[in-house]
Amino acid sequence: SQQGEEDPQALSIQEGENATMNCSYKTSINNLQWYRQNSGRGLVHLILIRSNEREKHSGRLRVTLDTSKKSSSLLITASRAADTASYFCATDTGGGNKLTFGTGTQLKVEL
Amino acid sequence: DAGVIQSPRHEVTEMGQEVTLRCKPISGHDYLFWYRQTMMRGLELLIYFNNNVPIDDSGMPEDRFSAKMPNASFSTLKIQPSEPRDSAVYFCASSLYGGGYEQYFGPGTRLTVT
Numbered sequence: 001s002q003q004g005e006e007d008p009q010a011l012s013i014q015e016g017e018n019a020t021m022n023c024s025y026k027t028s029i030n031n032l033q034w035y036r037q038n039s040g041r042g043l044v045h046l047i048l049i050r051s052n053e054r055e056k057h058s059g060r061l062r063v064t065l066d067t068s069k070k071s072s073s074l075l076i077t078a079s080r081a082a083d084t085a086s087y088f089c090a091t092d093t094g095g096g097n098k099l100t101f102g103t104g105t106q107l108k109v110e111l
Numbered sequence: 112d113a114g115v116i117q118s119p120r121h122e123v124t125e126m127g128q129e130v131t132l133r134c135k136p137i138s139g140h141d142y143l144f145w146y147r148q149t150m151m152r153g154l155e156l157l158i159y160f161n162n163n164v165p166i167d168d169s170g171m172p173e174d175r176f177s178a179k180m181p182n183a184s185f186s187t188l189k190i191q192p193s194e195p196r197d198s199a200v201y202f203c204a205s206s207l208y209g210g211g212y213e214q215y216f217g218p219g220t221r222l223t224v225t
Contacts, residue, residue, distance in 0.1 A: 030211055031211055033213070041218060041219070042115070042202055042204075042216030042217050042218050042219055043154075043202070043204075043214075043216045044216070045213040045214065045215070048212070048213060088154065092211035094211070097142065097159070097161065097166070097209035097211060098144070098156055098159055098167060099156070099211070099214065100156070101146075101153065101154040102153075103153050104153065104154075
């Protein structure tokens, strides 16, 4: 099964609302990353949080990490139609310089 | 920098044919990754290279798949012979310091095997 699983699988909100998506993982990690994928495009890195960090901000993005619960959340504030995309968490477990990607959350922001 | 470049962007081929996907990583990046994305399996790591050397190919599904990196600016993923279940989007990504750091993805190659 996937190392990272996002919840919910799909999310639909109105422009201006906040969007929260969660990621759970199974094994201990060195860091956790969030990526965005627009339809038909490659993934784009959003933010990286290390295992010794609890919260990180980047513009309208806020990421939290709870290593005791093996979970992370991505909050997008004041969403825009352009935020419509799939969002993936990816974990580095230290097992050889590679990332394991989760199943993704499809976010739709409606005008 | 132009980012990670992949070619072709779309490939349609018949079962049994050989398919070669190409990737040019970002200059100076020491790590190169090949992924496959499908609705059923999500994003899977197939193989990755460090300084042109294959490090982990445990994700390569079968012997029909092979990958090479003859130099720091070019890699290929070959499928021979191709099968309909190989239909997917194949991504190449590169990273400066390794998988635990930010990866830069190419636009992908959409492969359809009929």
